[in-house]
Amino acid sequence: xxxxxxxxxxxxxxxxxxxxxxxxxxxxxxxxxxxxxxxxxxxxxxxxxxxxxxxxxxxxxxxxxxxxxxxxxxxxxxxxxxxxxxxxxxxxxxxxxxxxxxxxxxxxxxxxxxxxxxxxxxxxxxxxxxxxxxxxxxxxxxxxxxxxxxxxxxxxxxxxxxxxxxxxxxxxxxxxxxxxxxxxxxxxxxxxxxxxxxxxxxxxxxxxxxxxxxxxxxxxxxxxxxxxxxxxxxxxxxxxxxxxxxxxxxxxxxxxxxxxxxxxxxxxxxxxxxxxxxxxxxxxxxxxxxxxxxxxxxxxxxxxxxxxxxxxxxxxxxxxxxxxxxxxxxxxxxxxxxxxxxxxxxxxxxxxxxxxxxxxxxxxxxxxxxxxxxxxxxx
Amino acid sequence: xxxxxxxxxxxxxxxxxxxxxxxxxxxxxxxxxxxxxxxxxxxxxxxxxxxxxxxxxxxxxxxxxxxxxxxxxxxxxxxxxxxxxxxxx
Numbered sequence: 001x002x003x004x005x006x007x008x009x010x011x012x013x014x015x016x017x018x019x020x021x022x023x024x025x026x027x028x029x030x031x032x033x034x035x036x037x038x039x040x041x042x043x044x045x046x047x048x049x050x051x052x053x054x055x056x057x058x059x060x061x062x063x064x065x066x067x068x069x070x071x072x073x074x075x076x077x078x079x080x081x082x083x084x085x086x087x088x089x090x091x092x093x094x095x096x097x098x099x100x101x102x103x104x105x106x107x108x109x110x111x112x113x114x115x116x117x118x119x120x121x122x123x124x125x126x127x128x129x130x131x132x133x134x135x136x137x138x139x140x141x142x143x144x145x146x147x148x149x150x151x152x153x154x155x156x157x158x159x160x161x162x163x164x165x166x167x168x169x170x171x172x173x174x175x176x177x178x179x180x181x182x183x184x185x186x187x188x189x190x191x192x193x194x195x196x197x198x199x200x201x202x203x204x205x206x207x208x209x210x211x212x213x214x215x216x217x218x219x220x221x222x223x224x225x226x227x228x229x230x231x232x233x234x235x236x237x238x239x240x241x242x243x244x245x246x247x248x249x250x251x252x253x254x255x256x257x258x259x260x261x262x263x264x265x266x267x268x269x270x271x272x273x274x275x276x277x278x279x280x281x282x283x284x285x286x287x288x289x290x291x292x293x294x295x296x297x298x299x300x301x302x303x304x305x306x307x308x309x310x311x312x313x314x315x316x317x318x319x320x321x322x323x324x325x326x327x328x329x330x331x332x333x334x335x336x337x338x339x340x341x342x343x344x345x346x347x348x349x350x351x352x353x354x355x356x357x358x359x360x361x362x363x364x365x366x367x368x369x370x371x372x373x374x375x376x377x378x379x
Numbered sequence: 380x381x382x383x384x385x386x387x388x389x390x391x392x393x394x395x396x397x398x399x400x401x402x403x404x405x406x407x408x409x410x411x412x413x414x415x416x417x418x419x420x421x422x423x424x425x426x427x428x429x430x431x432x433x434x435x436x437x438x439x440x441x442x443x444x445x446x447x448x449x450x451x452x453x454x455x456x457x458x459x460x461x462x463x464x465x466x467x468x
Contacts, residue, residue, distance in 0.1 A: 102387050161381045210390040226386035233381055
């Protein structure tokens with residue numbers, strides 16, 4: 001394990017793996033799938049080489065990977081898995097089980113489009129399909145944020161006011177296979193930031209319990225009400241953990257949302273992940289061209305940060321919401337949720353322009369964003 | 380930490396198949412001890428083991444746990460067990 005703080009050239013998958021190694025998991029269970037495969041390889045190698053004191057379970061499917069992780073957390077351990085697209089779909093039954101079962105863990109999902117047509121490239125359809133699974137969702141915009149968010153996600157998920165699992169997502173290939181500078185934290189720094197997991201309850205032969213047994217309607221509603229309350233409480237915990245991290249290590253990802261550029265710009269671009277980072281360049285150029293623009297990045301999609309988001313968005317005259325996924329038969333989920341939050345919280349004067357970009361790995365450059373914003377706000 | 384009561388999907392082992400299951404019951408078996416011959420078929424067939432015996436060996440129903448499946452009514456060779464609707468009790 002690295003003893004000194006260092007800056008290394010890492011792909012997103014490597015950055016995630018380096019974070020997981022420092023989080024001291026007890027058990028790792030991953031089934032490899034493009035573009036997340038390298039995470040499985042790196043972690044298996046680290047366990048084999050004795051770099052961390054963990055067990056790597058070579059599962060036969062993603063469904064089994066999540067089943068393994070659920071068992072680990074139910075027994076009071078810290079665990080990790082990674083997947084993408086079809087793998088997440090195959091894992092889906094247990095993704096919901098872990099979320100509704102209140103089993104705090106962290107999974108990295110390397111965003112990839114769903115088949116068919118067969119695609120290995122990025123869009124957000126896979127994780128958006130899991131938005132109601134009772135998991136928190138943090139969308140990283142670069143490799144450094146992927147590293148930092150994995151560590152933050154453990155701390156948030158294991159908080160007793162939260163206590164549900166989190167997925168940290170990174171865009172396939174754009175981040176997962178592209179190397180950029182990542183400042184690593186030392187093991188000592190991580191240990192100080194992320195204490196050992198303290199389970200609220202765990203399965204043990206001396207204290208027999210049943211997990212997720214039959215619930216009559218009244219009990220079922222109580223469970224879901226608790227999940228909803230926990231999601232609400234998580235908003236503060238996410239912000240607090242982000243702020244603590246920023247204070248300790250000097251990197252601030254905004255917590256729930258991140259605003260880049262002039263706050264009182266005329267046009268606000270609302271988007272997520274790497275399109276948000278690309279939008280920062282687009283906004284700068286649009287501002288120079290006389291269209292004052294700034295970017296509001298939704299970093300956390302679950303819980304949906306409607307209060308802080310609407311507070312920011314009502315400062316704009318016009319907002320352009322760029323989705324990288326689609327709810328077919330309706331519209332992009334980021335647009336749907338943002339516009340309903342604005343209506344709910346009374347921000348009804350802002351003109352909203354929804355758009356969908358970058359499905360199936362279509363490259364979205366700052367030029368594309370500039371062109372799209374201009375054509376939308378003219379209409 | 381929040382003081383709110385937290386609800387998680389955990390169950391501790393309890394007496395009975397799923398705790399006190401009496402409130403699942405819509406129909407309630409009643410034993411006619413004039414007809415009962417203490418053959419114990421009701422005791423043998425009850426899926427929830429809610430029959431015990433009194434001092435004379437007659438079957439006694441534990442109404443805290445009886446779900447009202449009425450298997451006992453069906454198997455009694457002397458028609459010594461009949462049922463009444465919960466709504467009529």
